Amino acid sequence: MDDQLASRIEVKALTLSYGNDVVLDALSLPIPKGQITVLAGPNGCGKSTLLRAIRRLHAPQSGQVLLDAEDISKLNGKALGRKIGLLAQSPxxxxxxxxxxxxxxxxxxxxxxxxxxxxxxxxxxxxxxxxxxxxxxxxxxxxxxxxxxxxxxxxxxxxxxxTDTICLDEPVNHLDMAHQLDCLELVTKLNKEQGRTIVLVLHDLNLAARYADQLVFVAGGKVRERGAPEAMMRADLIAEVFSVNAEIITDPVHQRPICIPHRRA
Amino acid sequence: MTAIAATYDRGARVSLAKGWIYAGLVVAMGITMLMSLTLGYKVYSLGEVWAALTANDGSETATVIAGLRLPRALIAPLAGAALGMAGVLVQTLSRNRIASPDTLGLNAGASLAVVLATVVFGVQSLVGLSLAAATGALLTSVVVFGVAAGAGGLSPLKIVLVGVTFASLAHAVVEIILTSNEAQLQQLLFWLSGAFVDRPISLFYNGLPVVLVGAALAFVLSVALDAMQADDSTAASLGVPLVAVRGLAFLAVSLLTGAAVSMAGPVAFVGLVVPHIARRLVGLRHRHQLAAAALSGAIYATLADVAARFVIYPVEAPVGAITAVVGAVALLVLLMRRLA
Structure with missing residues (x-):
């Protein structure tokens, strides 16, 4: 894919609430172009909402999503539809x-x-x-x-x-193990071969660590921490974000960190 | 290269097949309209029909053909086409294959509006009554969707439940008004019987532009409607302006349903059955769904109108009864499939 087509997305101090529930609280996040960013976090942490806000399916109370330094709220629906694709959860x-x-x-x-x-x-x-x-x-x-x-x-x-950016909201949710791998390998191929920027919401932390270039932990409507999976998969951080005591080992095949949960923290 | 050629071939075959389907539908529509002109209590030859339509010599034959047969041979297909397209739109908007102008109460709302316009506001003109019918259909769609949404989500069955309830309510109000306004009873029964018989041809000329506007609006929206067959999140992420498309599509539904009701009264279940036939023939893209629904709706309504002349010959059956029986059976089959 033509490099000029690839866009860079930046979420800036985005606040979004449903009624009185603040789902995203002044959340900021850069999404590097040509990389796979995976959003992970406990249920109700706002990761799906963040993904949908990136495609402007929810209007924020304040803050912006910038696409090539341009506020997406200024683009019309079709123009945005040519730049950011979203596969909704259970379409x-x-x-x-x-x-x-x-x-x-x-x-x-x-x-x-x-x-x-x-x-x-x-x-x-x-x-x-x-x-x-x-x-x-x-x-x-x-x-x-x-x-x-x-x-x-x-x-x-x-x-x-x-679109040069593709967002997928829990794309492997109802799939068995073989099809989970199929799906994520396909997404990785699109990223590696066509340079598309990918943003995924994944529940399975080990799949997230395996496929992410940038792993983002969302908690309480904020980005708790983000970085390469090797830096993110730490027992203390996982205990804090997911309330689970876990041991982290390195996958002998892919050399990626894997989390083995022990019990609720 | 081979792959490209093969793809091209397949594409060409598909469009050829659609071309034949449309050609077949147009021919069938022509044949049913000729049947409508020739068949009935008295059977006329094509020559007699031609003579009566080209040079009305004032004979009884010419008077019957030009004055009685011709209006219904034009109004039945136009009303059928309008209801068929309205059915496609309603089924897509509610993402519900058992929705139709009837199950959403739109026919009943349009009838109620016609009765109210006549009795309360003294409207007599055909234009006024057509407007009333379209307005009634539009208001009904707003009320039905509003109530269904207020009751927690637009689930297919919920919309239909609200629609059917509203339809009975509208029927009840119509009955009450008619019982207390005997003077206007005769004239209004004319509207409410759901028939193509004894309609003046002016109704056709009056309904035609309304149907054309509604159809044009529907065709302009067709690509957006394709995308709206998917869930709201998907459609919105493709860039469909959901609120605007819904609003305009309901306007089209109201124009089409209102025009059909103003011409023929509430002819039951045409809009329920026809979209299913159309999708079988040409698939799910709305450009084709709408075109095929218009043609097959025209054929279906005209055939039903011809059948109405013979099922209890020599007496004429109300066409609404025939479409109601066919539609009720179709609805039961669809419901059983849904529940299975």
């Missing part, structure tokens, strides 16, 4: 929609009202389906897919958006 579409019809939805931000579907749209859809391996099932209805296939079809939909 849904009609069961009788075909894989190809689903992936085509990703072209929405590239289409103008009444403008006909272009060869460029076709190429993007084909590339997205090929890149995720769903091209062989493009005429199948999504209701007939397995969980892993369905998730790949959804990722293809986001890929067809051709």
């Amino acid at each position: 849904s579409a009609p069961q009788d929609m075909t894989v190809e019809e689903l992936v085509r939805l990703g072209r929405y931000p590239h289409q103008a009202m009444l403008q006909p579907w272009s060869p460029g749209d076709d190429a993007a859809v084909a590339a997205a389906m090929a890149g995720t391996g769903v091209d062989t099932m493009k005429h199948r209805r999504i209701g007939s897919l397995s969980g892993g296939q369905l998730q790949r079809a959804w990722i293809a939909m986001v890929l067809a958006q051709e």
Whole structure:
């Protein structure tokens, strides 16, 4: 991917609340371009909300999200849809929609009202389906897919958006171990081969440590600490953020830190 | 290169298939309209129909064809097309395959508005009554979605429950008004019977522009509606302005439903059945869903109108009863599938 297309996102003192509940409290976070940033933290810490705020699905009370030093609240919806893609948590579409019809939805931000579907749209859809391996099932209805296939079809939909930043909210939630790896390897491939900036919310700390370039612990609506997984996977920090006493060892295969939880702290 | 050629071939075949489907639908619509002109208590030949339409000689045959058969041969397909498109829109907006202008109470709301406009405000003009019907449909959609949302979320079944409840309420109010306004009973029953028979042709000319505006609006929104088949988060992250698209789409639904009700009264369940046929034929993209629903809605309504002339021959059955029976069966099947 063209380097100039890659954008840098910076979250600046973002405060966001639902009613009286402050979910994000003056949270600041740089998201380096071309890297995989993983947001982790206990339930209700605000990590999903942060991800959604990065795509402007929630309006903040104060603070900004900057994209290439420009406040995203000044961009229109379609323009932002060409820059940041988001795969929501448990997305849904009609069961009788075909894989190809689903992936085509990703072209929405590239289409103008009444403008006909272009060869460029076709190429993007084909590339997205090929890149995720769903091209062989493009005429199948999504209701007939397995969980892993369905998730790949959804990722293809986001890929067809051709954004240089892709946010995925708990993409491996309902997948078995093999498909969790499939999904995250696919995401890593998009990052390494196409230079796309990836922001993930993951619950599994060991998967987070394995795939993250930047690991971010969110707690109490703030960034508690961020850094390389090796620096972040410390017993004291995990005890504080996740309320779990854990031992950290190094994965002998990937040389990444792994956390072995003992008991609640 | 081979791969590109293969992809191209597949794409071409698909569009060719759609072309044939549309051609077939247009031909079928033409045939049903000819059936509507020729078949009935008395069967006329195509020659008699042609003669009556090109040169009305004042004979009984010409009067029946031009004055009675022609209006219903035009109004039935137009109302069917409008309800078919309205059904597609409503099913997408509520993400609910058992939604329709009927199950959301829009037909009933439009009927109530027509009755109120006549009895309370003394509206007589066709334009005024059409406006009342569209306004009634629009207000009903606001009320039904408002109540369903207030009751905690827009779940498919909840919307339909609220819609059906509102429809019974509207029917009850209509009954009360009619019982206490016997003078206007005859004229209003004309609206409320849900039929294409005995409609003046002016209703067609009056309804046509409203349907065209509603259809144009729907087609302009079609790409956004495609994206809105996914959940709100996904649609919003693609850049769909959800509130604006919903608002405009409901305006289109109201125009289409209002036009259909102003022409034919509440013809039951056309908007429920037709979108299912359309999606089977052309898939889920709205450009195609809407076009196929318009054509198959026209065919369905016209066929039902022709069937109404023969099911209890020589007496004519109300067409609304026929579409209600077909629609009720379809609704039961869909409900059982949903619950299974």
